[in-house]
Amino acid sequence: MKLLSASDIWSLYSMDRAIDDCAAAFAAVSEQRTLTPLRTAMQLGEDRTFLVMPSASDDVGAIAVKTIGIFPNNSAHGLPTSPATVQLYDTHTSQPRAFLDGASLTQIRTGAASGVAFRYLARPDSTIGTVIGTGGQAPAQVLAMIAACPKLQTIRIVNRSLDRAREFIASLQSWDVLTRMEFSGSFEHWSNATTATTDSDLITVVTTSATPVFTAENLAPGVTISGVGSFQPHKQECGEDVIAAADRIYCDDVEAAIEESGDLIVPLDSRALDRAQIDGSIGEVITGKLAGRTSPEEIVYYKTVGVGAQDLWAAHSITQLAEDNNVGTNWG
Numbered sequence: 010m011k012l013l014s015a016s017d018i019w020s021l022y023s024m025d026r027a028i029d030d031c032a033a034a035f036a037a038v039s040e041q042r043t044l045t046p047l048r049t050a051m052q053l054g055e056d057r058t059f060l061v062m063p064s065a066s067d068d069v070g071a072i073a074v075k076t077i078g079i080f081p082n083n084s085a086h087g088l089p090t091s092p093a094t095v096q097l098y099d100t101h102t103s104q105p106r107a108f109l110d111g112a113s114l115t116q117i118r119t120g121a122a123s124g125v126a127f128r129y130l131a132r133p134d135s136t137i138g139t140v141i142g143t144g145g146q147a148p149a150q151v152l153a154m155i156a157a158c159p160k161l162q163t164i165r166i167v168n169r170s171l172d173r174a175r176e177f178i179a180s181l182q183s184w185d186v187l188t189r190m191e192f193s194g195s196f197e198h199w200s201n202a203t204t205a206t207t208d209s210d211l212i213t214v215v216t217t218s219a220t221p222v223f224t225a226e227n228l229a230p231g232v233t234i235s236g237v238g239s240f241q242p243h244k245q246e247c248g249e250d251v252i253a254a255a256d257r258i259y260c261d262d263v264e265a266a267i268e269e270s271g272d273l274i275v276p277l278d279s280r281a282l283d284r285a286q287i288d289g290s291i292g293e294v295i296t297g298k299l300a301g302r303t304s305p306e307e308i309v310y311y312k313t314v315g316v317g318a319q320d321l322w323a324a325h326s327i328t329q330l331a332e333d334n335n336v337g338t339n340w341g
Contacts, residue, residue, distance in 0.1 A: 010105045011331050012338040015113035019186055021330040022117055022323070024149070024156040028128060030326045031121035032295050034318040035261060037068050039292025045317045047265055056082050058241070064317030065100055072098040073321035075111055079240075081217050090145055091115060097324045107328040108340070111320075112145075114327065118319040120149030122261055123213050123235040126311040127157035129294050130259065130301050131233040135210035139165040141202045141223060141246075142216040142238060143177040150213045150237065151181060155192050158211060162194045165205045174198035203227055214238060214246045219271075221248030228254055230306040236272050240314050245271035247310070249281045255310035257302065258287045259294065261319075266312045273312060 037043050043066040051059040058079040065072040077093035084090050093111025098104065127135070138154045138161055140147055147166075155161055168174040178196045181187055199205035202223035206212055209229060215237040216222055228234075228251070239246045252258070252272065260266035260273075267273050267287070276282035291311065293299040302309055331337045 010340050011107040011328055012340050013107055013109045013327060013331055014337070015110040017331065017337045018110060018113045018117070018327055021334065021336055022327050024117065024120065024124065024152040024190070026326060027117045027121035027323060028124040028153065028156055030322040031118060031319055032125045032128070034316070034322040035125060035290070035292035036295045037066055038262065038316055038318050039290050039296055039298070042066055042068055043318045043321070047268070048315075048317065056080070062315070062317040062320060064321040066318065066321060067100060069322060069325040070100050071106065071321060071325045072100050072103070073317065073324045075115070075317065075320045077111055077115060095320055095324045097328055107324065107331070109324055109327060114320065114323055116146055116149040118323045119146055119237065119313070119315065120153035121323075122313040122315070122319065123150055123237060124153030124157040125291060125295070126235050126259070126313070127154060127211055127233060129291065130309045130311060131158060131211055132231050132302070132305055134160055135233070136160055136162040137165070137209050138163070138211035139167060139205045139209040139213070141167040141205070141212065141214045143168045143173055144215065144217065146215050146237065147177065148181060148184070150215050152187065152190065154211055154213060155190055161211075163197060164194060165197045165199050165209070167199045167202045167205045169200055171198055171200050174200065206232070216246055217244070218246055219244045221251070222246050223251070224248065225250040225254040228308060230308065233309045234311065236270070236310065236312045239270045239272045241269065242271050242274045245275050247272045249276045249279065252276045252282055252310060254308050256307040257309045259289060259291050259309070259311045260287065261291055261313045262316045263287055263290055265314050265316065269314050270312055
């Protein structure tokens with residue numbers, strides 16, 4: 010069995026490959042080729058959530074079980090806010106194959122979920138991207154935007170504190186993972202999210218906010234929005250005006266999204282959004298069952314809450330890379 014650390018995973022697993030794997034996982038889910046029950050969430054307190062996410066598929070011959078905590082107050086103690094592990098098992102024998110750092114895997118596969126949305130739903134000529142939020146999930150969201158949109162020229166980083174936005178950009182620019190991607194565009198720091206969305210072709214919202222962080226007033230025709238951070242019924246990063254502005258709405262898992270994310274629950278409850286207005290899953294777009302974007306002017310909103318199959322495909326791919334390249338620690 011392989012023990013794979015965060016540094017092992019970042020050294021092995023490119024965002025391009027992660028997006029490919031994530032797309033394959035979403036397609037498999039939409040075609041019911043996985044066993045991926047809804048995740049189990051234990052609410053330990055107002056700011057403490059512990060999640061268990063299993064998935065299995067004969068497509069990759071593996072079972073994955075991820076455990077992850079959402080503990081935003083950990084940052085005050087110098088600890089990761091989303092500690093996680095992933096265990097990978099053989100689907101035929103149940104023998105363990107790998108024990109992986111789950112935080113890095115989650116960062117990459119969560120970024121890849123947005124990357125899949127941008128690959129399949131965004132305008133191919135997208136040049137301006139905006140990332141709202143600078144927390145632990147944000148760096149991989151930047152990588153995904155770059156990987157999915159080769160014509161990208163400018164990425165706007167938004168934080169209410171300009172100093173924090175500048176620090177985030179400096180950290181990105183010194184990161185060897187970003188350096189390997191050879192991004193030739195520029196980064197800008199912004200403090201007002203609504204202003205930053207002006208003329209944006211791509212928007213990723215990745216915060217822990219319980220209330221909307223921007224309004225729809227400056228949304229440009231043709232923008233693609235990926236809502237990442239809202240994963241609880243009372244948390245709403247994207248307000249009802251943003252959802253109402255969308256011509257098309259897709260999710261990674263529709264049933265999970267309308268059960269878990271306030272971005273959709275709030276407008277559904279208020280009847281500002283009808284269930285029939287949610288077009289379907291990104292997996293159905295990937296497999297050709299649904300049309301994605303049908304015109305350059307459409308505003309497309311995509312909600313990702315995460316599905317266990319993403320962890321399965323990512324863990325399987327990373328483990329294969331580790332075995333092929335003799336990376337990680339062998340145990341047992």
